[in-house]
Amino acid sequence: MEMEEVEKKVKKVVSEVFKVPEEKLTRETHLVDDLHAKSMQMVELIAALELEFGFRIPQREVRENKTVGQAIDYMYKKTKQFKK
Numbered sequence: 001m002e003m004e005e006v007e008k009k010v011k012k013v014v015s016e017v018f019k020v021p022e023e024k025l026t027r028e029t030h031l032v033d034d035l036h037a038k039s040m041q042m043v044e045l046i047a048a049l050e051l052e053f054g055f056r057i058p059q060r061e062v063r064e065n066k067t068v069g070q071a072i073d074y075m076y077k078k079t080k081q082f083k084k
Contacts (some may be wrong), residue, residue, distance in 0.1 A: 003072075007072045007076075009053070010071050012052075013048045014035075014068055014071070016048065017041055018041065020035060026069075027068055028067055029069075030066060031066060046062055049075065055078065055082050
């Protein structure tokens, strides 16, 4: 999966979970500071990303992703690991 495809999928999921238009999301959009993410929304985001990409995302690794860009990079790296 190419980076552009991963970015599109992640932004789609973030947009749906946080009820924000995709075009408003940038790589610098901060999940907590900008989107005011609550813990339940983060759980929902993880579940939606797992469903979209087809693999499990460990909770401890998710906490490291503070921005949409970090989430995109993380998901891209994970798709490469699972492709092997």
